[in-house]
Amino acid sequence: MASVTKKEDFKFFNALLLILYIMLGYFFCHRIHNTFLLTNNLDNIENIQVVLKEKYPHSKNEILYFNDKYIFIDVTDTLKLDPKTKKATEKIHIMELENLFND
Incomplete structure (x- = not known):
């Protein structure tokens, strides 16, 4: 039973990391667009x-x-x-x- 909860926790944290990476990528691209492409x-x-x-x-x-x-x-x-x-x-x-x- 302990290994099942560890797998579920691992999947949960991977999902959170994926969401975090997507958000950071969006804000990074938006920042580059405003800084370098628009003047x-x-x-x-x-x-x-x-x-x-x-x-x-x-x-x-x-x-x-x-x-x-x-x-x-x-x-x-x-x-x-x-x-x-x-x-x-x-x-x-x-x-x-x-x-x-x-x-």
Whole structure:
């Protein structure tokens, strides 16, 4: 009987370690993405913020992804609530990079 509980304990701790490794991997990848792939010191980031503040004055913005042609921005409106979930409404705003360089 003692060996059965040791096996069960071993399986339980292995499952906990697996969950811990998955969580650490997620947070590590998220940290690398925010630190090295997204940058806050570009002048055009300010242009994006100006455009978004004009269009969505009461919102919180976060760049989700960008490529050679488009920037995908998560816009969370802090004043408008979704009637079904009672949470702040979220939109994905897509901007063309060419529009930022015309100024």
